[in-house]
Amino acid sequence: MSKLQLIIKREFIAKVRNKSFIVMTFLSPLITVAMGALVYFLMKKNDEKVKKIVYVDESRLFLKEDFTDSKTVQYVDFSAMGIVETKKRVEAGDYYGALFIPKIDSLEILATSIEFYSKDSPGMSIMNSLESKIETKFRNKKLTNLGIDLDKIASSKIKTDIKMFDFSGAESSKLVNGLKIGFGALSGYLLMMFVIIYGSSVMRSVIEEKTSRIIEIIVSSVKPFQLMLGKIIGNASAGLLQFLIWGILIFILGTIATSFFGLNMTEMQTSGISPEQLEAAKQAAGADKMQLIIQEIMRLPLLKMFVLFIFYFLGGYMLYSSLFAAVGAAVDNETDTQQFMLPIMLPLVLGVYVGFATVINDPHGPIPVIFSYIPLTSPIVMLMRVPFGVSWLELAISMTILVVTFVFMVWLAAKIYRVGILMYGKKPTYKDLYKWLKYKE
Amino acid sequence: MNSLLEIKNLVKNYGNYTALNNVSLQIPKGSVFGLLGPNGAGKTTLIRIINQITMPDSGAVFLDGEPLSPKHIADIGYLPEERGLYKSMKVGEQALYLAQLKGLSKEDAKKRLKYWFEKFDIASWWDKKIEELSKGMAQKVQFIVTVLHQPKLLIFDEPFSGFDPINAQLIAKEILQLRDEGATIIFSTHRMESVEELCDDIALIHKSNKILDGKLIDIKRKFRTNTYQIGVNTKNPNEVTNLLKSNFQVFPADFKLFGDELIFNVKLTNNQSSNELLSLLSNHGEVKHFVEMIPRANDIFIEAVSKNN
Structure with missing residues (x-):
C-alpha cells in the first residue's frame, strides 16, 4: 500500500469510528424525517379546526351561496340578530369573527365600509378569502348593472397554456423547468453543506495533529503535501459514505413515515413549488402530458449533468478543503481560526445567494454567467445552471x-x-502567511 | 567510509533570520553523536534538514556517501523533542500505521512490534488508546516506533524527557545496544550527565554556528586545566596550607569528603608534575583524595558558549 493510501485509510477510519460521526449519520435522517412528519402533522391538526364566521348583511346583497363553507371555515348568517347582539355573541367566544355589511346604496362606498370584528387578529388567508368573495360579488353585481350577461363572461374565459420549445424542436413543460431548478438548487446546496462540514473536518484533523504534536513524526516519514492530500481525500470519502447512508435512510424512513401518516409523497414534494408549477404538475399528472414529462426528463442531458456534478462537486470540495487545511496548519487551536475563516466562507455563501437569487429567474443572465466563471463560486453557480443547458x-x-x-x-x-x-x-x-509563502522548501 | 553522515556547509535562512550558518559535521559510523547547544541555537533546524522536513538554502547532506534523497526516509528514525501520538487511536494500530509509513510491510511491522512490546513488557497496551496511557508510557511506545524499522541513523531529541530514572536507564541501555548493533545515533539533549554517559563524539552549535566538535575525550583534553582535587588528613593544617600556597596555585574547594580533611583545588603549571604535589602531601599527612579535575561536558558547554557570546 502506498503512503498516500495509508494516510487516506487512516483518516477515513479515524473519521468513521468517531462517535459524533456515527451519531450524526444515524440520527440526522431520523430527525429530518421526524421534523417533516411533525410539521405535516401539526399543519393537518391546524387545518382540522373549523373556524366559524358569522355575517350580518344589512345590504341584503349577499345570498347563502356567496358564503360557501370550506373545509376550514363555516359561515353562519346572523343578519336577523343585528350587529350589536352578534358582536356580543362573538365576544363571548363561540365564533371566530363577525363580518358586518352595512346598508349603503353605492357599491363603491360599501366596498370600503365593510367591517370585520374578531377577538384575535384574523389570519391573512381568512381576510384574503373574505375580500375576494366580496370583490367577486360586487364585480358581478356591477357587470349585471351595466347590462352584461354573466354567463357570456364565463363562457368567454379561455384557459391559456403556452407550450415551450427549444430550438432542437422538442417540447418542454413547466414542470420540468421546476425540476431543473430543483436539481440545480439541490446540488448547489449539497456542495455548500459538504464543503462546510467536511472542509472544517479537514481543518480540525490538521489542528489535532498539531496539538497532539505527532505532526513532526509523520512529516519525517511522508511529504506534507501527501499528508494534506490524504486528509482531504480521506475526509471526503467518509463524507460521501455519510451522504450515501443519509440518502438511503431518508428514503427508507420517508417511505415508512408516508405510509404511516397516509401522506401523499407527490404532495410533499410539490409543496415547495410555486402555484403555477403546481398547476402544471396537476394538469400534467392528469393526462397524456405525463408521458411528455418522462420523455423530457429522459431527454435532459442526464449524463452531462451527472459528469459535471461529479466534476464541480469534487473540484469545489478540493479547492475549499485545501484552504481549510492551510488555515488549520496556520493556527494552534480552533478558536484562532475565525479570522481566516471569513475569506473562505464569504465566496461560498455568495455562490449560494447568487445562485438562488439569479439562476432561477434567468439562468443565462450576465450575473450567473460571471459567477459561474469565478473559481470560488463557479462550482455552486455552475451546478445550478447546468440543468438549463450551458454551452460547451x-x-x-x-x-x-x-x-x-x-x-x-x-x-x-x-x-x-x-x-x-x-x-x-x-x-x-x-x-506572516505571506512570509511563509516565500520560504524556500 | 568512516562517517555515516556528512554535512557540508549547510545554510538555512528564515526570512532575515539565519538558523544555520555554514555548518559542517562528520558523524562517524557506529557512534553516539551528541548534538549540543543552547535553546534556539539551530539544532532543531539541522535535525529537520537531516530528516528532509525542511530543505537547506545551500549546502549538502550525504548519508553513506549518497546525497540525501526521499529514499533515505526508511534509513532514518527520528524521535522529535515535540512529540505526541494520535490520542484517540489505539496503541497497536498507531504503531502499525507509523511503521508502515516508514516502509515496513504490515506483517513485518507486526512481528517486530510483538518483539519490542514483549521486551518492554507492554503487550497488554496493544488495544488501549493513547489517551489512557501516562506520558512515560506513551514515550515508550514512541521509542519503539522510532527504532522499529531498524534504521542506520537514529536521531533522538531529548529522549529521556518524561521518563523516571529507571525507565531513562532502560532507554539509555537500549540506545547503547542499538549502537553496538551498528546503528549511528545523533543525540540531542540539555542533560549533560547523559552526554557524559552516552556520547562518543559531540558538536556544539551556538547562534547558528558550529563552535566545537570532535571526540568527547579529545575535547576534554583540550579543555584540561591541570587542576587536582586533593584531600589530606594532617596534624598541622596551617603548615600544610602554607607549604602548598608557596609551591602551587591553590584554590578553595567545594567538593565533599568526610569533613575532617584539609581540601583544596590545586592547579599545576606546565613544568610541575602531579607526583611533586603527591609527594609533598604524603610527606605531611595521609592522602585521602587525589583526583585530576577532568572537565565535565557541562563545564565545556558553559565555557565554550560564554566565550562565543
Missing part, C-alpha cells in the same frame, strides 16, 4: 479556470501548510 464553450472556460485555480490554490495551501504545521505559539497574521 462556457463550460470549458469555467472548468479550465477552476482547474488552474485549484492547482494554484493547492500549491499555495501546501506551502502554508508545510511551514505552518511546524510553527507553534503566536497566532500568525496574514503578513
